Amino acid sequence: MPAVSFKNISKTYTGARGSFQALKGVSFDIEAGEFFGLLGPNGAGKTTLISILAGLARATGGSVTVMGHDVVNDYAAARKCLGIVPQELVFDPFFSVRETLRIQSGYFGVKNNEAWIDELLQSLGLSDKANANMRQLSGGMKRRVLVAQALVHKPPVIVLDEPTAGVDVELRQTLWQFVSRLNREGHAVLLTTHYLEEAEALCGRIGMLKQGQLVALDRTSALLAGRASTMLRFKTDAALPPAVAAVARVTGRIVQAKAHDAAEVEHLLALLRAEGVKVEDLEIGRADLEDVFLEIMNAAGSVSAPTGSAA
Incomplete structure (x- = not known):
């Protein structure tokens, strides 16, 4: 059973100026324990796809499952299997870091979670900020708390939507060390990033979106070798x-x-x-992944079937 399965996902937004199709029949699976990279230029549909996965948007067509649970028909079970780190810095200014993580644990019905919260604080360099109010934290520290919130219920699927955008080198190293450890322990990871060196170093398989369509899907090594x-x-x-x-x-x-x-x-x-x-x-x-990415994007002027294989 795949950790995440996208089946023929389409999404059309309709407004006063007409309709816009953000996703056009996107299909791929992410296996349990896989580190998968989802790449594409701004506006390619990455965040829309993640929003559908998270239940924040409803697909116009197709279906998504998380650990076998449909995100629409079995949404409670699907949400419990997901930990999502969003692009935006979203926080409650009335609580400390530790209180924030306790409340997040409560959302998922997780009790007696102090040992794991302490490990998250330690692993993400937040131990000395545990009792600090969220308003007192720098942007980078708030980003670390978002990561901790996503992981506090130990989800089998971790979604990182541009988690290192605008953060310092120390946080990047700390984050990737910890996430790589969780991935080795069996957690599936879905990463979107514009730092392609990160995707090349971390992701075993990569999918590329352009204009709402999947234009490449293959193992990272195969993408590099095939267009090297x-x-x-x-x-x-x-x-x-x-x-x-x-x-x-x-x-x-x-x-x-x-x-x-x-x-x-x-x-x-x-x-x-x-x-x-x-x-x-x-x-x-x-050639590195950035060279391959640019070549594929330029070649996909008229988008067709994705290059590479699904496995």
């Missing part, structure tokens, strides 16, 4: 020759140019030399 190419990376302050700029991704001073083989690498270097472009920190490596 040589990447020429360097830094420069100079303008690139047009032939190099056409195959390059530029971030500030950092240039990454795609090449299919050694001969193409030499050709690109020759073009740079001919134009007198001074380069620094020259590296030749393989």
Whole structure:
């Protein structure tokens, strides 16, 4: 039995300006104990899909189950199996951190939960803030409390909706160490993130959404291997020759140019030399998940069936 199963999910919003189809027949499963990444540009439908999973939105068509429980017809059991960390910082300003976690435990009928609450506080670096009022916490600390709230009832399925957006390096490391431990213990994890290096390092399988449709679904290693190419990376302050700029991704001073083989690498270097472009920190490596993501998104201008396999 899959931990989460999306079957032909569609969602259409209707308003004064007409209708908008946010999801178009999305289907995939997440297995128990799997670390699954859901990627896509802004507006691709990731948050809509998670909202349907959480019961915050109703699908126009299709069905979703969590540990075999339908999120509509068996919503109470489905909610109990889920722990969701939302994008937004949502908190009650009238309670301390420990009180917040006790109340969250009560929502799920969990009694005598102090030992697990203490472990959450310790694992997420919140022990010294246990009696602090939520209003006194920084944004990063509030984010840690949201993670603790999602995990306080020990759900078999953990959903992390961009959990590290705008947080410091320490929190990222603390969070991933703890979530990776829970994943090894059998919890399924669904992650959405724009930090693709995180997805590449953590996720065993990845699905990619664009314009409400699934355009890729495969193991992370297969996605990287299937579209792997040589990447020429360097830094420069100079303008690139047009032939190099056409195959390059530029971030500030950092240039990454795609090449299919050694001969193409030499050709690109020759073009740079001919134009007198001074380069620094020259590296030749393989494509990473960001390169693969951009290639798939660009290739999916007219969205069709997803690349890769479901398993």
